[in-house]
Amino acid sequence: MTAFFAPTVLCDQIALGLIAIDRGGVVRYVNSATERLLRKPRHRLLGEPLDRLLPGHPLALDVLARAQELAMPCRLRHARIHLGPSQELTVSLTGCPLRTPTGDTVGAILQLEEVGAVERLEAGQRLNETLESLGTMVMTVAHEVKNPLAGIRGAAQLVELECNHPATREYTQLIRAEVDRITRLLDRLLGLAEDHPLQPRELNVHEVLDHVLELAGQNPPRPQRDYDPSLPVLRGDRDALIQLFLNLIKNAQEAAGPEGTVRIHTRFANAVRMAQGRRGHHVVVEVLDNGPGVPEEMRNRIFLPFVTTRKHGTGLGLAIAQKIINDHDGLVEVESQPGHTLFRVLLPVK
Ligand SMILES: Nc1ncnc2c1ncn2[C@@H]1O[C@H](COP(=O)(O)OP(=O)(O)O)[C@@H](O)[C@H]1O
């Protein structure tokens, strides 16, 4: 029993990342939370100079230098750590001098705490409540849209009967498949009031993404793919996931403009920290664009329904995306600056 309360064991249980460096700035200790936050195993962190682990982060190094100089803790509330070209983490940094019992400074401890993970989950829950109160309106609109959709489907079927041209058939089939998908989506929206259950089944996320790319690829810019082929299968609702990624990719295309670039990146993530300290394996899908970015003052509102900056926007794309992600027990993160916007979706692998 006492082994559980040994300091090193405790340090590996806490959510705060701890990094101890010696006077030369070389990493001497890291806990499990640090491995998770920096996405590197311990053996690749120990013995490295800190400025190599956090390249381009003079702020982190500055906090430590100040802590050692002033012999007191120093804190920076919001620091962005770039873990790679498309990975960014917002953390609060606290530096504390590391001293011997006689008061000599022998190094420093850096505490890293991820900012906003819990807030994001709470925002997702608040959004679900908002969506529920919008149920009545959604139902009216959904009913109205279903009738013309049936007309479009019927017309596509007629064209298909009239015309034997294989290319035309391909298009009419695409129209019908898409109308059917929208109809199913509307049915889901109509069922929102009674919280219509998803129909999860095993699926390959790349197959889903390729389908989305086929739909979205009709408009420029054509998204580029960067898939991790070793991803495990997911359990999810195929129609819902198609809708989710289509919404994100369309937004990226609109933001990037026809001459811009949109990239889809997939990977696997171990032991991501979720609500209440739960951890799990996730499939990560990132949608990147080089558009102007989400305006600063819009950042925490874009997932709300009817929030839009586009002339003909509905402001529903991200609200629906968030709902679908919540229904799949997933998480969405956004990083945005001019020329680099990233929507990262994490879906649990059960
Ligand atoms: N990739 C992106 N780059 C910049 N801004 C974005 C991006 N995606 C979404 N946004 C912002 O979020 C708003 C809401 O998006 P969304 O819910 O899809 O509604 P809509 O596309 O109808 O405006 C957009 O109007 C835009 O301001």
Ligand SMILES: [Mg+2]
């Ligand atoms: Mg949109």
